[in-house]
Amino acid sequence: MRSRVGWTSIRDIITSLGQTVQLTPWLQLITRVMEKFPGSLAEDETYPYLNCISSLISECKKVEISKFLLSCAQAFTINWKKIKLGQRTEDLCGPVWRKIWMSTLRCVSLHHATPEGYKLLKAMVLEDIIRPDRDMWSLFLANISPPTQEAVEFLLCILQKFSLPEQFQPSVLTSANYNELQYPLRSQLIDWILPSGEGFSGSSLANNSYINPESVANVLVLLMIQNQSVLNRSEHCEVSQSITDLEMTYLQSSHDFQCQINFCLQKIP
Numbered sequence: 001m002r003s004r005v006g007w008t009s010i011r012d013i014i015t016s017l018g019q020t021v022q023l024t025p026w027l028q029l030i031t032r033v034m035e036k037f038p039g040s041l042a043e044d045e046t047y048p049y050l051n052c053i054s055s056l057i058s059e060c061k062k063v064e065i066s067k068f069l070l071s072c073a074q075a076f077t078i079n080w081k082k083i084k085l086g087q088r089t090e091d092l093c094g095p096v097w098r099k100i101w102m103s104t105l106r107c108v109s110l111h112h113a114t115p116e117g118y119k120l121l122k123a124m125v126l127e128d129i130i131r132p133d134r135d136m137w138s139l140f141l142a143n144i145s146p147p148t149q150e151a152v153e154f155l156l157c158i159l160q161k162f163s164l165p166e167q168f169q170p171s172v173l174t175s176a177n178y179n180e181l182q183y184p185l186r187s188q189l190i191d192w193i194l195p196s197g198e199g200f201s202g203s204s205l206a207n208n209s210y211i212n213p214e215s216v217a218n219v220l221v222l223l224m225i226q227n228q229s230v231l232n233r234s235e236h237c238e239v240s241q242s243i244t245d246l247e248m249t250y251l252q253s254s255h256d257f258q259c260q261i262n263f264c265l266q267k268i269p
Contacts, residue, residue, distance in 0.1 A: 007045045011052055019060055027068040031075040038079035046083060047092045050076065054096050058103040063113050070107065070116035073100055077123040101130045108151075109144050118150035122157045132158065137185060138170035140192045147193050152215045155189070159222040186223050193219060 010026060017023045030049075033040065041049065053073050060066045085093075101124060108117040124130040139145045140155060169184050193216060 007041060007049070011045070011049055014056070015052055019056075019062055019065055021065070023056075023065060024068050027065075027072045031068075031072045034072075034075040034079055038082040039084070041083055043083070043085055043089055046085060046089055047096070050093050050096045050100075054100045054103065057100060057107070066107060066113040067116045070104065070113055070120045073104075074116070074120045074123050077120065077127055077129060080127055080129060097124070097129050100124075101132075105136065105139065108139060111145070114145070114148065115150045118148070118154045122150075122154045125154075125157055125161060132162070134165055134168050135170075137165075137168060137188075140189055141170065142192060142195055147211065149211045149215065152193065152211055152219060155193075156215055156219050156222070159219065190220065190223055 010030060014023055014026050014030075017026070053069065053076065057066070057069050057073065060069055101121070104117050104120050104124075106112075108114055108121070125132065136158075139151075145151060164185055166183055166185060169188070
């Protein structure tokens with residue numbers, strides 16, 4: 001009973017604070033409690049809390065607050081299945097999750113708390129809370145959202161869980177070159193992660209924060225193979241010395257990845 005009263009009181013507080021800096025410590029508290037004690041949230045408080053966080057995310061225009069809101073929503077996402085909920089509550093929360101998804105897509109496309117936004121999107125997909133629609137692919141354009149570590153990991157998650165809508169092209173993609181290709185979406189994604197010099201606007205892996213080359217490699221492999229289920233089979237393969245030498249030569253001459261060569265070429269134990 002005491003726990004339920006505590007949750008209700010905190011929700012009343014964050015609702016009354018609005019978009020002020022005083023909101024931040026309360027969001028941090030909620031995030032930490034959800035991570036450590038997700039079962040302490042009563043079912044009758046679940047929908048009001050989720051709805052409250054959703055409204056705050058959609059209305060917030062301050063990056064320093066948005067990142068804590070998105071992290072708080074991520075804590076709810078990751079621990080959602082640990083909360084005991086009836087079907088009626090699940091049904092009530094479904095549209096709210098969709099609203100959070102759309103608000104987060106908007107945050108990311110506006111470069112508003114981007115790392116936290118991509119982490120939340122990835123968590124919602126991994127926890128099967130949301131099934132992405134086609135509009136999501138519009139994120140992966142250099143002028144919408146440049147490649148970052150979090151963005152690449154989100155794309156990798158999507159590619160591992162869902163089939164590509166091969167012929168889909170975002171409405172904002174006006175290049176006629178893609179219309180002539182057999183796999184326009186794959187081509188778009190490869191151009192996003194490895195932008196070419198022609199029509200290049202300055203958004204590249206080198207201009208962004210550190211991106212793990214292994215994540216980039218996994219995305220490229222998924223985009224280039226026909227049968228993506230092949231990667232679900234994990235088998236030990238001996239590293240070819242000739243391939244390793246080729247990798248070393250490429251990394252020494254490339255400026256696309258800011259990374260340690262020795263780290264990139266670690267052999268599988």
